[in-house]
Amino acid sequence: MMKGDPPWDALRSFGEVMRDGSLSGAARRLGLTQPTIGRHIDALEAAFGVALFARSPRGLSATQAALDLAPHVAAMTLAAQAAQRAASGDAAQEHGVVRVTASHVIGCEVLPRILAGFSAAHPGVTLELALNDRNEDLARREADIAVRMVRPTQSALVARRLGRTMIGLFAHRDYLALRGTPQSIADLAGHSVIGFDRDDSAFRSVGASSQGLSRDAFRFRCDSDLGQIAALRAGLGIGGCQEGIARRTRDLAPVLPGAIRFGLEMWLAMHQDLKANRRVRLLYDWLAGGLTDYLRGRGDWGASAGR
Numbered sequence: 001m002m003k004g005d006p007p008w009d010a011l012r013s014f015g016e017v018m019r020d021g022s023l024s025g026a027a028r029r030l031g032l033t034q035p036t037i038g039r040h041i042d043a044l045e046a047a048f049g050v051a052l053f054a055r056s057p058r059g060l061s062a063t064q065a066a067l068d069l070a071p072h073v074a075a076m077t078l079a080a081q082a083a084q085r086a087a088s089g090d091a092a093q094e095h096g097v098v099r100v101t102a103s104h105v106i107g108c109e110v111l112p113r114i115l116a117g118f119s120a121a122h123p124g125v126t127l128e129l130a131l132n133d134r135n136e137d138l139a140r141r142e143a144d145i146a147v148r149m150v151r152p153t154q155s156a157l158v159a160r161r162l163g164r165t166m167i168g169l170f171a172h173r174d175y176l177a178l179r180g181t182p183q184s185i186a187d188l189a190g191h192s193v194i195g196f197d198r199d200d201s202a203f204r205s206v207g208a209s210s211q212g213l214s215r216d217a218f219r220f221r222c223d224s225d226l227g228q229i230a231a232l233r234a235g236l237g238i239g240g241c242q243e244g245i246a247r248r249t250r251d252l253a254p255v256l257p258g259a260i261r262f263g264l265e266m267w268l269a270m271h272q273d274l275k276a277n278r279r280v281r282l283l284y285d286w287l288a289g290g291l292t293d294y295l296r297g298r299g300d301w302g303a304s305a306g307r
Helices: 008-020 023-030 034-048 064-088 104-121 173-179 185-190 201-205 225-234 243-247 278-295
Strands: 053-056 059-062 096-102 125-131 145-148 157-172 193-195 218-221 238-242 252-255 261-271
Touching (some): 008 023, 008 034, 023 034, 096 104, 096 278, 104 145, 104 225, 104 278, 145 278, 157 225, 157 278, 193 225, 238 243, 261 278
Parallel strands (some): 096 125, 096 145, 193 238
Antiparallel strands (some): 145 261, 157 238
16 A cells, blocks of 8 residues: 655666665665665655565565566656656757667677768767667667567667678688688588587577587687687688678678678667657668668778668
8 A cells, every 4th residue: 555655766766676686786876875776765665655666685575566567667757857858859969978778799790880970970979888688678668769679569669670691601811811711511520610508598589500500610619700710711610691781891701691691670769759859860870871881891881871
């Protein structure tokens, strides 16, 4: 039973604790102290008459009451942010911050070239790039724009399918000169193949196991996609790489191009409430142009994405 109106500051702190999983993390994000966040949670629990978190030496664990409350607090946060933008006229401004999230590979290998062009054309916009191989929650405003390799399923998002990025096998020319170029999938057994260590999620997502590849075949194992690309460039063996990235590395040569090739969809998404935000829309359209050029194999992708 409700025992009083919960203060907004306490609800906001609750939302950050749910997002970060700790009082200290929420305190850092809000610029408050950990005891203040703790008092806010205590105030909420007193107002609602229920426990929101179970405390243990390992940290906080959300109760069912907290899980039920979280989406409502997230909606209130979005509404408050929208009201602030409307009151300040911020949505019409070209200056300010835009936060983009993407995977480590896209964020390190593809986006910087596109973002450099945007930054030169729109110097008033501050760019933030959050790299994470999990999907950031746009509904909770963890980012303004997301580049995703799967179709977004959250409601209230504006999403655009940009195309497919193709993944093939490549190797450094020095490696092939030393070890020879395989002529069939069976020939890979005599080569150093680069692949995953313990995390096979990306491997399964493209159906690579159906091509006769497995962990046992990998002579170099690394769960980081960036680590695998670095290994390719260093000549450690044969491995998978996005064709657009491989084309930019002169010393990488395709291996079995007709035998092993996978495709991943690329999507660009933002929250529907940001459609009228000028700086977010500018970057969204710029990214759409640059990434489409990348997927189509244009050599100058990113050079004039906003044209």
